[in-house]
Amino acid sequence: MLSPLSFLQSRNLTIPEISILQPADPFLDTAGEALRRRIFLSEGESGEALCLRPEFTIPVCRHHIASHANTPARYGYCGTVFRQRREGGSEFTQAGIEDLGDTNEAAADARCVADAVDLLAMLRPEFKPNIVLGDEALFVALLEALNLAPVWQSRLTRMFGDNAKLADALENHVTLPAALPFDELDFGAIVTRIEAEMLAVGLLDSGGRTPEDIAARLIEKRVLAASGISAKVREILTAFLALECPLDQAESVLKQFQTTHQVQFGIALQHFSARLVAMRHASINAANITFRASFGRSLDYYSAMQFEIYVASDLPLIGGGRYNRLMMLLGATKPIPAVGFSMWLDRVEGL
Amino acid sequence: MITLALPSKGRLKDDCIALLARAGCNVEISAKGRAYRGKMSGAFEADIAFLSASEIARELAAGTIDFGVTGEDLIRESVPDWQTKLTIMKRLGFGGADVVVAVPDVWHDVETMEDLGDVAAGFRALHGRRLRIATKYWRLTQEFFTAKHGVQAYRIVESLGATEGAPASGAADLIVDITSTGETLKANGLRILADGVILKSEACLVSRAGLKTKKAAEAASLLALLAA
Numbered sequence: 001m002l003s004p005l006s007f008l009q010s011r012n013l014t015i016p017e018i019s020i021l022q023p024a025d026p027f028l029d030t031a032g033e034a035l036r037r038r039i040f041l042s043e044g045e046s047g048e049a050l051c052l053r054p055e056f057t058i059p060v061c062r063h064h065i066a067s068h069a070n071t072p073a074r075y076g077y078c079g080t081v082f083r084q085r086r087e088g089g090s091e092f093t094q095a096g097i098e099d100l101g102d103t104n105e106a107a108a109d110a111r112c113v114a115d116a117v118d119l120l121a122m123l124r125p126e127f128k129p130n131i132v133l134g135d136e137a138l139f140v141a142l143l144e145a146l147n148l149a150p151v152w153q154s155r156l157t158r159m160f161g162d163n164a165k166l167a168d169a170l171e172n173h174v175t176l177p178a179a180l181p182f183d184e185l186d187f188g189a190i191v192t193r194i195e196a197e198m199l200a201v202g203l204l205d206s207g208g209r210t211p212e213d214i215a216a217r218l219i220e221k222r223v224l225a226a227s228g229i230s231a232k233v234r235e236i237l238t239a240f241l242a243l244e245c246p247l248d249q250a251e252s253v254l255k256q257f258q259t260t261h262q263v264q265f266g267i268a269l270q271h272f273s274a275r276l277v278a279m280r281h282a283s284i285n286a287a288n289i290t291f292r293a294s295f296g297r298s299l300d301y302y303s304a305m306q307f308e309i310y311v312a313s314d315l316p317l318i319g320g321g322r323y324n325r326l327m328m329l330l331g332a333t334k335p336i337p338a339v340g341f342s343m344w345l346d347r348v349e350g351l
Numbered sequence: 352m353i354t355l356a357l358p359s360k361g362r363l364k365d366d367c368i369a370l371l372a373r374a375g376c377n378v379e380i381s382a383k384g385r386a387y388r389g390k391m392s393g394a395f396e397a398d399i400a401f402l403s404a405s406e407i408a409r410e411l412a413a414g415t416i417d418f419g420v421t422g423e424d425l426i427r428e429s430v431p432d433w434q435t436k437l438t439i440m441k442r443l444g445f446g447g448a449d450v451v452v453a454v455p456d457v458w459h460d461v462e463t464m465e466d467l468g469d470v471a472a473g474f475r476a477l478h479g480r481r482l483r484i485a486t487k488y489w490r491l492t493q494e495f496f497t498a499k500h501g502v503q504a505y506r507i508v509e510s511l512g513a514t515e516g517a518p519a520s521g522a523a524d525l526i527v528d529i530t531s532t533g534e535t536l537k538a539n540g541l542r543i544l545a546d547g548v549i550l551k552s553e554a555c556l557v558s559r560a561g562l563k564t565k566k567a568a569e570a571a572s573l574l575a576l577l578a579a
Contacts, residue, residue: 029481032503034493086432151469158472158501165501181459197457201540206521209458209470213477217460217470300472300504329475 004095004345007119008076013097014069015076018059024049026058030301030329038084052082057323057340058330060098065332071101072108078345095119096320096342100327106271108339109305109322110278116309116318116341117284123348129317130310131288133247134295136160137304138254141268142240149227151220156237161296161306166241170234180221190215236261243293248286251276268304275305301326305339311351318343352398353569356410356419359387359401363554366445367420374576395573405429408557412436417559417566418573424450424529424552428490439555440574446554448531450491452547455518455525456540463545464500467525471504485510485523488549492527495549515539 008015021042027035028049040052053059056077064073078095097115102108113133120129139160143153159165182190194211198204204211239261245253251273258264265272279286289307297306297319306321320341327336357378358364368378375394380401389399400416407419412430420443426433454461461467474482482505486492489507496502508523515535517523529552530536533543556577558570 028506032497033505033507034497034503036489036507037493154472155465155469158468162501194457194459201455201457202519203455203457203540206519208478208518208521208524209455213470214458214460217466221460221466 002122004078004119004123004343007122008078008095008097011074011076011097011115013074013076015078016060016063016067018053018056018063018077018079020053020080020082021050022053022059024051026062026330027051027054030058030326031299040082040084040090054083055081056094056096056342057098057326061100061327061330061338064098064100065327065330071336072099072103073101074099093345094342095345096340098338098340100338101336102339103337104278105304105322105337105339106274106278107281108337109275110282110284112320112339112341113279113289113307114282114284116307116320116343119343120309120318120348124311124351127311127351128288130290131307132290132292132295132310133305133307134161134292135268135272135305136296136302137268138265138272138293139240139296141265142237142263145263145266146233146236148229148233149220149224151224152227152229158300161294161298163241163294166294167238170229170237180218180225182215182218183222187215187219190218236263241294243291245291246287247276247279247289247291250286250291253291271304297321299323301329307341313347315347316344317347317351352396353418353566353573354398354400354416355391355573356400356402356407356416356421357389358404358407358420358554360403363404363420363422363446364401366443366554370443370445370577376576394576397573411557411559414559417562418556418570420554420556422446422448422552423555424448424488424491424550426555426557427550428488431490436560438558438560440558440570441556441577443554443556443577446552448529448552449543449548450488450527450529450550450552451536451543452495452549453515453526453528453530453536453541453543456542458542461544464496464502464547467544468500468502471502474504481506482525483508483523484525484527485514485517486527487511487514488527488529491549495527515541 024041027039039054042050044050060075060077075098081092081094082090084090099108099112140157143156156169159169182193191211194214198211243253254265254269276286295306301323302321303324304322308316309318310316318341322339324337327338357367371378376391377393378389378391378399381388387401389401391397391399404421405425407421408425408429410416411419426437430436461470471482484492484505485508487510492507496505510517514526514528516539517526562570
């Protein structure tokens with residue numbers, strides 16, 4: 001019987017020991033407080049928050065950083081993860097691969113998708129998987145190309161992957177009140193005023209927001225107040241989010257989109273095309289993958305390609321993507337490009 | 352005879368007893384130091400258990416008591432899936448207070464949750480840590496920030512008292528707390544966001560879900576008295 005572990009071993013991966021008990025802060029810091037109710041929290045002797053590992057990506061990345069390993073490095077894992085749910089069991093088995101530090105991102109992306117597809121094919125060759133793939137970098141590039149105010153760019157990027165929220169934001173975006181505090185003052189003058197106020201209430205140097213932070217956002221809001229989202233921009237963004245086609249046609253669809261709407265995806269499209277070439281080299285049949293422009297997995301450390309694989313259900317069997325932002329968030333001293341996927345083995349076995 | 356749990360101290364206790372008195376019920380606290388038990392007589396007879404308001408919410412959810420008076424904030428905060436376990440029979444019109452999001456007044460750029468979302472998203476890049484919220488309302492905060500407003504980039508700092516002092520002491524950047532007049536917040540240099548009211552809470556008569564017919568009938572007659 002072929003096992004996920006034998007698959008990982010055949011791929012020449014490092015398979016690190018990952019302790020079941022993990023510090024909770026890295027998970028809560030990166031995935032957000034909403035995770036708190038879904039993990040099993042405990043406390044160490046000196047009061048530090050610990051949890052049963054809810055997933056492997058963050059522990060594997062932390063292991064890489066702590067062991068000062070050279071890059072590129074590829075890690076595999078297979079083991080139990082623990083999640084609290086209202087109903088049903090709370091132990092699940094996950095297997096996956098994390099690919100850290102390969103600067104040829106197109107090749108690493110293609111290898112990631114190929115490994116995910118191969119692992120599933122090895123375990124359940126009788127099923128034809130549905131693969132959905134998106135690329136957040138295209139959306140970010142489009143926002144920039146449309147010259148949206150930086151605040152709008154970051155707000156809409158945060159919503160990427162949540163189509164209801166995005167549609168709502170585009171439809172009902174709030175136009176800010178014309179009268180903002182200190183409207184007549186410049187940056188330096190606002191800082192002086194806020195400094196005095198903070199000093200008076202004991203908030204200066206409390207280790208939180210500074211007068212400069214507040215003044216910078218007030219200036220930003222002035223720009224924002226003067227620049228909403230025009231009907232034309234809304235129309236272009238809505239059209240982009242509706243794009244869906246077989247991945248082998250995505251490049252021409254995106255180029256057509258550029259011509260139709262007079263915008264350029266720039267370097268993001270070059271990366272997208274390079275990934276398609278790398279996928280061909282990795283013998284991935286892009287015609288069997290659905291490109292969906294709006295597809296994202298709603299975690300703020302994902303940066304570009306994201307994908308999920310399904311068979312006969314809305315619950316993904318595999319989720320993965322590129323997370324170039326995560327390593328620095330976890331304490332790496334320099335940027336480390338990273339891509340990986342994780343498979344829910346219980347779901348695969350339950351097919 | 353049913354047992355009714357009432358708050359064991361403070362304004363909430365006095366208001367409960369006054370309300371029952373207006374409905375023709377007399378609450379007597381047991382003598383001999385057993386101040387946590389009592390009897391109600393007059394228009395409606397019941398045993399009274401005096402518990403802290405948060406215990407009442409928990410015990411109702413656990414099914415160990417059938418009826419009680421407690422704050423809606425405590426029900427929503429301490430009981431997961433409360434709608435399946437408890438029924439709010441009547442909002443009692445006292446003990447009113449709002450659970451709110453309050454930021455330092457000097458944050459002139461932050462008027463709404465949308466502003467706060469912007470600040471939270473950029474916070475780690477500027478300060479090397481997540482934005483911190485001091486509160487005892489973990490659940491309400493998560494539901495409001497994450498589910499309702501899509502704000503995920505924050506950490507909760509547990510605060511069990513004097514939450515309003517957390518921003519000045521540097522323990523947190525902002526707070527989620529309960530307030531009735533807003534005076535304490537104001538005195539601490541804090542301001543409620545324009546759309547920052549998470550819950551308008553008040554004291555409620557609450558029953559355990561799935562009461563037997565006989566107890567449900569008694570509950571109905573108590574309710575009728577209070578409504579009169």
